Amino acid sequence: MTPASQLVTTAEPVTTDPSHNQVAVSARSLSKTYGTGPTAVHALRSVNLDIERGRFSAIMGPSGSGKSTLLHLLAGLDTASAGSVRIDGQELGALGDDALTRLRRDRVGFVFQSFNLIPTLTAAENIRLPLDLAGRQPDRAWFDYVIASVGIADRLNHRPSELSGGQRQRVAVARALVTRPAVAFADEPTGNLDSVSGAEVLRLLRDAVTHAGQTVVMVTHDPAAAAHADRVVMLADGMIRHDLIAPGLDAIVAAVASGSASA
Amino acid sequence: MYTLNATFRNLRTGASRVWLGGLAIALSVAFVVAGTLVAEASRARIVEPALSAPVGTTGVIVAESGRLPAAAAELGVAASDRTVVLFGPDGRSELAGERRVFLADGRAVRMVSGELPGGADEIALDSSAAGILGLGAGDSVPVRTEDGSVVVMRVSGTVVPRTGTTGVAATVAGMERLLGPGVDQVQLRGSAAETADAVAALGDAVRYTDLRGQQQQESAQAGRGLGVLGLLLSTLTVVCAVAGTFVIANTFYVVAAGRRREAALLRAVGATKSQVRRVFAVEALSLGTVASVIGVVAGASAGTLVGRFMGFHVAPDARLIVVGLVLGMVVTLAGTWGPVRGIAQVAPVAALGAAELTEVERPSQVRWALVLPLVIGAALAVQVPIVGAVIGGVLTFIALVVLGPILVPRIGRIVVRGRGPVAKLARANVVRYPKRSARTSVAVVLGVALATSVTALVTAAGNLAELMPESIVTVYAPTVTTDMEQVLSGLPGVDSVDPMGPSELRLNTSPALTDEVATEVAGQLPNWPGARLGTDADRAAEYSSAVAWITTSLGAVAAMSLIVGLLGVLNTVRLAALERRREFAVLRAIGMTRGQLVRLVVREAMGLAGIGVFLGLVLGAATIYGMLGMLSLLLIPLISWWLVASICVAVLVVAAVGAVFPARAAARVSPAYALADTTN
Numbered sequence: 001m002t003p004a005s006q007l008v009t010t011a012e013p014v015t016t017d018p019s020h021n022q023v024a025v026s027a028r029s030l031s032k033t034y035g036t037g038p039t040a041v042h043a044l045r046s047v048n049l050d051i052e053r054g055r056f057s058a059i060m061g062p063s064g065s066g067k068s069t070l071l072h073l074l075a076g077l078d079t080a081s082a083g084s085v086r087i088d089g090q091e092l093g094a095l096g097d098d099a100l101t102r103l104r105r106d107r108v109g110f111v112f113q114s115f116n117l118i119p120t121l122t123a124a125e126n127i128r129l130p131l132d133l134a135g136r137q138p139d140r141a142w143f144d145y146v147i148a149s150v151g152i153a154d155r156l157n158h159r160p161s162e163l164s165g166g167q168r169q170r171v172a173v174a175r176a177l178v179t180r181p182a183v184a185f186a187d188e189p190t191g192n193l194d195s196v197s198g199a200e201v202l203r204l205l206r207d208a209v210t211h212a213g214q215t216v217v218m219v220t221h222d223p224a225a226a227a228h229a230d231r232v233v234m235l236a237d238g239m240i241r242h243d244l245i246a247p248g249l250d251a252i253v254a255a256v257a258s259g260s261a262s263a
Numbered sequence: 264m265y266t267l268n269a270t271f272r273n274l275r276t277g278a279s280r281v282w283l284g285g286l287a288i289a290l291s292v293a294f295v296v297a298g299t300l301v302a303e304a305s306r307a308r309i310v311e312p313a314l315s316a317p318v319g320t321t322g323v324i325v326a327e328s329g330r331l332p333a334a335a336a337e338l339g340v341a342a343s344d345r346t347v348v349l350f351g352p353d354g355r356s357e358l359a360g361e362r363r364v365f366l367a368d369g370r371a372v373r374m375v376s377g378e379l380p381g382g383a384d385e386i387a388l389d390s391s392a393a394g395i396l397g398l399g400a401g402d403s404v405p406v407r408t409e410d411g412s413v414v415v416m417r418v419s420g421t422v423v424p425r426t427g428t429t430g431v432a433a434t435v436a437g438m439e440r441l442l443g444p445g446v447d448q449v450q451l452r453g454s455a456a457e458t459a460d461a462v463a464a465l466g467d468a469v470r471y472t473d474l475r476g477q478q479q480q481e482s483a484q485a486g487r488g489l490g491v492l493g494l495l496l497s498t499l500t501v502v503c504a505v506a507g508t509f510v511i512a513n514t515f516y517v518v519a520a521g522r523r524r525e526a527a528l529l530r531a532v533g534a535t536k537s538q539v540r541r542v543f544a545v546e547a548l549s550l551g552t553v554a555s556v557i558g559v560v561a562g563a564s565a566g567t568l569v570g571r572f573m574g575f576h577v578a579p580d581a582r583l584i585v586v587g588l589v590l591g592m593v594v595t596l597a598g599t600w601g602p603v604r605g606i607a608q609v610a611p612v613a614a615l616g617a618a619e620l621t622e623v624e625r626p627s628q629v630r631w632a633l634v635l636p637l638v639i640g641a642a643l644a645v646q647v648p649i650v651g652a653v654i655g656g657v658l659t660f661i662a663l664v665v666l667g668p669i670l671v672p673r674i675g676r677i678v679v680r681g682r683g684p685v686a687k688l689a690r691a692n693v694v695r696y697p698k699r700s701a702r703t704s705v706a707v708v709l710g711v712a713l714a715t716s717v718t719a720l721v722t723a724a725g726n727l728a729e730l731m732p733e734s735i736v737t738v739y740a741p742t743v744t745t746d747m748e749q750v751l752s753g754l755p756g757v758d759s760v761d762p763m764g765p766s767e768l769r770l771n772t773s774p775a776l777t778d779e780v781a782t783e784v785a786g787q788l789p790n791w792p793g794a795r796l797g798t799d800a801d802r803a804a805e806y807s808s809a810v811a812w813i814t815t816s817l818g819a820v821a822a823m824s825l826i827v828g829l830l831g832v833l834n835t836v837r838l839a840a841l842e843r844r845r846e847f848a849v850l851r852a853i854g855m856t857r858g859q860l861v862r863l864v865v866r867e868a869m870g871l872a873g874i875g876v877f878l879g880l881v882l883g884a885a886t887i888y889g890m891l892g893m894l895s896l897l898l899i900p901l902i903s904w905w906l907v908a909s910i911c912v913a914v915l916v917v918a919a920v921g922a923v924f925p926a927r928a929a930a931r932v933s934p935a936y937a938l939a940d941t942t943n
Contacts, residue, residue, distance in 0.1 A: 068938065077852060077935035098856050104934070105854020116849040116937055120691030132684035133854045175853070187938045 023086075024183045024215040025051040025074050030083035032069050032238075043069040045238040046083065051183065051217055056209040058226040059219045060256065061235035068187075070235065071219050075108055075185045076100050088182035105134050109176030109184035111205075113191040115168040117160040117175075123167075124156040127174045134179075142180055145212070150174045150204055166197025173204050177214060184208070186218040190225050202228045223252040280521075280841065281546075283834035284514025285554040287827055288598075291507030292558025292591040293565065294823045296583060298499045300566025302816075324449050324462055324469045331446050331469065341366040341435055341446040349388070349431070350405040350413070351396050362392060364441055365424050367432040371450075376400065377420020383436035386416040389429045393421045406431075409442045416441075495816045499823070502713070504594050506706035506824050510831035511598035513702045515547060517838040519606040530611035540607040547599035548592075555591025559584055626668035626697050637662035659885050663708065663878055667701030671874055675700065678873030685862050688850075692839070692863075693870035703835040704875035706828030707914060711879025713821035716886045717814050718906040736770040736781050737797025738788075747791055754787075756780045767797070825914060828875060833921045836868045840929035847929050848936035860930040861923065868922030869915050876911045883907075 032044040043066045051057050051074070061067040072078035073085055076092050085092045088107050095103060109130075110116075117126045127147070131138050147153050150170040152163075160168050169189060176184045186205060190198030206228050208214040218229065226232050227249040234242040234255055242255045324331065324339075346361040365371040367379040367387060375390050377400035386406065388398060398404055402418045416437070424430040433441060451462075462469065519526075522543075529539050563579040641658035644651040663670075675694035679686060693700055740747060751768060752760040756776035761769045772780045781796060788794045840847070847860060855863075 071938070072935045075852075077938070078933065098858070101851065101854060101856045104852065110852050110937070112849070112937060116845070118688070118691075118846065118849070120688065120695050125687075129684065130854045132687070133850075133856075133859065135683075 022053050023050045024053045024088060025049075025217070026086045027070075027074060028084045030070070030073055030085060031081050032066075032073060032078070033081045042238050044073070044080075047238075047240055049074075049233065049240065051215065052231075053182075053215050054209065054213045055230045056206060056216045056228065057218070058229035058232045059217065059235065060221060060223075060226050060232055060252070061241075062221070065235040066238040067219050067235045069238075071185060071187060071217075074183075074217065075110070076104055102134070105130050106179055107182040109179065109181040111169070111172050111176045111184065111186035111189045111201075113188035115160070115165070115172050115192070117168055117171055119160050122157050122159055123152060123163065123171045126160070126171055127156075127178050129175065130179050136179075138178065139180070143178060146174045146177050149207060149212075164197070165193055166200055169193060169197065169201050170204060173201060173208075177208055177212075180214075183215045183217060186216060188220055189218060190220070190222065198225070223249055223256055226252050280518050280838060281514050281550055283830060283837065284511045285550045285557075287510035287514075287830050287834070288507050288551060288554035288591050288594055289558035289561065290823075290827055290830065291503040291594060292555055292587045293562035294827075295500050295503045295590055296559055296562025296579070296587040297566035297569065298819070298823075299496060299583060299586075300563065300579060301569050302496055324451065324465065331449060331465075339449045339451040340368050340371050341438060341449055345409050345442050345447060347409065347431070347441050348407040349392055349396060350407065362389070363424075363430040364438055365422075365430050365432045366438065367422075367434050370425070372422040372424050372430070372432045375421040375423055377418070379422070380419045380432060380434050380437055383434060383440050384414075384416055385419040385433070385437060386441075387420050387422045387432040388418055389423060389431065390421045391429055392431070393418070406441060408440070414440065495813070495820070498817070499820045500590065502709055502820050502824050503827070504590060504597075506709060506827040506831075507594040508598040509702045509705040510827060510834060511551075511595060512601060513699060513831060513835055514838065515543075515599045515602035516605075516699060516702070517835070517842060519543065519602040521838075521842055522606065523609050526606045526609045527611055530609065536607040539609075540603055543603045543606050544599070547595055547603055551592050551595025551599075554595070555588045558591055559587035562587060628669060630665050630669050634662045634666050637665070656886050659882060660709075660712075663882055664701070664705060667704070667878070668697040670878070671697040671700045671704075674874050674877050675870060678877055679866060679870040681866075684855075685859050685866060689863055689866035689870055692867050693874070699835060700871055700874060703831050703871050704828075704878060706824050706831050707872055707875025708828075708879040708882055710821050710823075710825030710828050711876050711911065711914065712882035712886055713817060713824060714910045715880060715883025715907050717817045717821055718903045718910075719883075719887045720817075721814050721903065721906075736772060736777060736784055737801060738768045738770065738784060738794060739797055739801065740768075740791050740794035744791075747794070750787060750790075751784065754780060754783050756783070825910075829872065829914065829917050829921065832868055832871045832875070832918050833925065835871060836864060836922050837925040837928075839867070840864055840925045844929070844932050845936060845939070848932045848934050851930075851932065851934035852937040857930040861926040864926030864929050865919050865922045868918045868926075872914050872918035876914055880907070880911070 027047055027049045030044055030047040030049070031042070034041045034043060045066075047066075047070065049070075059067050059070060069078070073080050074087075076085070076087065076095075080093070087103060090103060090107075092100065092103070104110075117123075118129065121129065125132075127143075128138060147156070150173055152167060152170050152174065155163060155167055155171075160171070163171065169192075173186075173189075176186070184205075189201050189205070193201060202225055205216050205218065209216050209230070218225070220226050227247070230246055232242070232244045232247055232252055232255070233240055234244070242258075244251060244255060247255070346363055348361055369379075372379075372387065374387075377387070380387050386404065388396070388404070393399060396404065398418050400418055400420045403415050404418055405413050405415050407413050416433075422432050424432075435446065438446060526539050526543075529542065530536070534542075563583070567579065637658050641655040641662065644658060645655035672694040676690060679690040679693055681687075681690075738747070738751065748760050748768060751757060751770055754770075756772050756779055758771045758773065761771065770780060770784070785796060788796070850860060850863075851857075
């Protein structure tokens with residue numbers, strides 16, 4: 001059993017004030033059910049969660065724990081069966097598809113496991129794409145900062161096929177940060193990378209939080225990756241099982257072990 | 264066993280991807296079958312007049328005005344060009360339509376059942392009319408006569424006319440009852456001497472036509488018509504085959520690309536290359552067979568309907584069915600050979616590869632080297648008239664097909680305009696798979712090139728008569744005689760005289776002497792009653808009717824190619840949308856609205872069609888130049904740019920409107936799909 005001091009159970013609501021400026025994303029009584037009747041699958045069961053601004057949060061959990069579903073709902077990629085999600089104070093349930101799309105474009109960034117760069121565009125074009133879609137001009141200083149921080153200034157005119165996996169993911173990180181979003185979601189960002197490239201990408205995300213005040217939410221099953229985060233939320237069976245603040249690798253491994261033992 | 268099972272499973276699961284490709288094969292086959300049927304019906308229309316007199320008829324006499332006296336009918340076989348209308352038993356239906364009336368004489372009709380009519384109130388029907396109306400010997404049939412009144416005749420039996428396929432038979436008295444007093448014409452048979460005597464006996468009131476001479480001329484003309492007809496049918500077949508081949512090829516290339524992992528998996532678990540090939544080959548052949556059969560059935564039905572509408576009895580024969588099936592299979596084999604062979608080359612290890620958005624294709628620049636001999640060949644070929652133009656056109660087309668993948672990126676950047684992110688992505692996607700885009704555009708290229716040439720031909724036809732120097736003198740007469748021919752060819756300045764038909768003589772002269780010759784001819788004309796000099800209007804009418812027939816047919820082939828081409832464009836867009844589902848999900852996730860995504864797919868479709876239009880205009884211009892040589896430079900101001908522009912705009916609009924459906928389907932992808940870590 002993990003020490004009780006490091007655990008917050010789902011039974012008691014998260015206490016942070018949702019209207020407070022310090023919260024980037026908040027979920028209230030968030031549920032997602034697939035199917036109906038006896039065959040219904042409850043992927044999420046009334047989850048309450050506040051993601052603080054300027055923090056690096058990790059969401060962990062075994063397959064089927066609901067972590068992908070939670071990510072989809074928090075990022076406005078899917079609609080909840082019950083409950084609400086706010087991004088930057090904006091209630092998502094009230095938004096139509098176009099408004100939701102604009103919100104993703106302007107206030108959310110994504111880093112995917114398989115990079116998902118558009119193959120026909122150069123690195124620079126890929127990075128600018130969210131801005132182009134919005135018809136916005138990049139903030140020059142921020143743009144230069146992002147390019148410099150991900151270290152791909154010399155590869156900007158290359159297409160994804162001419163870049164290594166690590167370089168592609170760094171471009172993807174730059175794309176996620178270019179709009180200076182309220183929150184950037186990273187879904188297993190090191191899943192397709194070797195350990196050196198993976199560590200590099202984690203350092204980029206960490207730096208974006210530490211030095212540029214960005215908010216990052218990373219979904220991972222890798223305790224070593226989660227150890228870079230300020231906070232680790234662990235899901236099991238559609239509920240938050242553990243909520244660890246700045247845990248070390250050992251605490252994470254212990255929590256993972258307790259989660260799988262109780263599952 | 265596994266191979267067989269896998270094949271059938273794939274066919275079911277893959278049907279939604281390949282059905283548009285199958286439709287392209289079916290359409291191509293259907294067009295060829297229907298086109299051949301209709302063309303043969305129109306050939307019947309060309310040939311029939313030449314054979315309208317029964318075999319053995321040496322000449323025809325007709326009255327100069329009014330009708331021949333009944334007595335004349337005794338000289339030979341009375342006949343009529345006029346028609347009557349048969350009514351059904353209910354007195355209303357006109358299903359059987361108009362019928363020519365033949366003399367009830369063994370030389371004009373052949374008995375099928377019953378007897379020949381014996382009196383003025385009896386009539387023998389052709390088997391077809393008897394069948395449609397459900398009448399037989401002894402029944403009554405109301406007939407609307409020449410003057411509009413309706414008389415009831417008794418059916419004596421059924422006959423088949425010795426010329427044509429439909430017609431009724433009556434006695435001379437019966438003919439007079441139906442068509443009015445006297446007969447229209449009498450067909451003579453017998454030696455030239457006997458004929459001359461018979462005609463002389465009737466005096467000046469009659470006109471005699473030497474049918475033997477006329478038949479020779481007409482069958483020569485019909486032969487020329489058949490030559491053009493054969494050329495048009497070959498064009499139709501080749502264009503259909505090429506258009507269908509490229510659409511089905513594209514379908515299978517895209518499907519094969521999507522199934523690379525599946526093929527690699529088969530290889531990884533121990534399937535040999537030939538086994539993998541067989542899986543896809545069986546699938547291709549099954550699709551080809553089904554599509555060919557559908558195409559033959561649809562084409563035969565459509566051709567029969569159109570043929571019947573034109574008033575001819577059309578029946579698809581076994582030969583046509585075999586031709587259609589073989590064509591469909593050849594198109595399938597030619598189109599799927601490349602992709603089926605390619606799919607088996609996949610390395611087994613590809614089954615383990617990471618899911619990644621599909622890459623960009625880069626064709627080899629070596630293609631430039633291949634094109635040079637083709638272009639030189641085409642340039643040399645067009646020096647030879649007509650045949651050379653065809654060979655030159657084919658070589659130019661092959662050169663364009665070879666060069667297509669290299670040209671596509673350049674043209675794509677021209678035809679997809681605009682600065683926004685949607686335009687930028689559309690431009691990039693259109694040139695992303697240059698080979699695929701080039702293959703997709705082929706049928707559109709053919710269609711636009713044909714359409715451009717045809718419009719140029721139409722305009723040229725309308726203007727050529729004025730452009731051409733007056734170097735030909737034409738004489739029209741009710742009946743051209745050898746006497747006329749001899750007199751005219753003896754005139755000073757006349758190089759030669761060509762009989763152009765039963766009532767037309769063409770005098771070839773040197774251009775400088777045209778006016779003098781025309782004056783001399785005019786001086787001779789009073790010797791021949793009814794003869795006159797041909798005017799520009801005559802020539803223009805004759806010319807434009809011939810050109811209209813050819814251009815209508817070529818226009819239909821162009822339209823067919825455009826239809827198959829647009830089908831190919833939509834097919835490619837649809838397959839690409841399926842293939843790029845994940846990419847679309849990524850775009851949606853990072854902020855592309857549904858509207859923007861729909862616009863993206865629609866612009867890609869317009870881009871693909873635009874490439875076809877662009878290359879088609881180039882090929883069309885080259886074809887016009889090849890056909891008409893330097894003359895085409897004179898014709899440039901005459902090309903109907905409005906017509907060409909309308910066709911191009913129509914192609915783009917249809918592509919855009921058609922793409923809305925796959926575009927909307929593509930835009931429905933959930934942005935959450937971007938996070939899934941598999942490619943399906």
